[in-house]
Amino acid sequence: GQQVMQIPQYQHVQEGEDFTTYCNSSTTLSNIQWYKQRPGGHPVFLIQLVKSGEVKKQKRLTFQFGEAKKNSSLHITATQTTDVGTYFCAGRDSNYQLIWGAGTKLIIKP
């Protein structure tokens, strides 16, 4: 079936360093959403991207949707301890079914 590949699986950063996670789909997506899940918590919606080439910012977070609507990225500038968690992308296929990436776990090194 259709898959959304998300990399890396884990990323260790020093506080203050940047973080990026990438999602790639083999087929065109109708839209893509990003969620954050804190340790022991539940996924919480961050943003939805719909248009080809779309870029949206939320404070230190920058979200991009590729021109072909097959890939997306989330970049966090100057990470803080509150950013710790797992970030998931979820793309809607042509039938609007949500296809989830496996998540990228952000770990802040002490």
Next chain:
Amino acid sequence: NAGVTQTPKFRVLKTGQSMTLLCAQDMNHEYMYWYRQDPGMGLRLIHYSVGEGTTAKGEVPDGYNVSRLKKQNFLLGLESAAPSQTSVYFCASSYSWTNGELFFGEGSRLTVL
């Protein structure tokens, strides 16, 4: 406004026992979903519902049944639990099929011995 509420939050079962997880939402959403989350595998859709009285199979439906007798409730049943069903289960709801964010419950951690 509670959002999405799941009960119970924790449960330990023996192999072969049955149980039901209850999901309730107070946002009048048409669409409801049951996911399971296992380490390193993200979220996998078990069953979903596009409205009261309807259910449909997701990616991993085997061993589970669901019912949506009332719009606000979505029940997930395990008829004969197996160790492979040890997981964290999340219920979610949305107002739109094509374009809506999912609102998740806090999760139900199930262990099958």
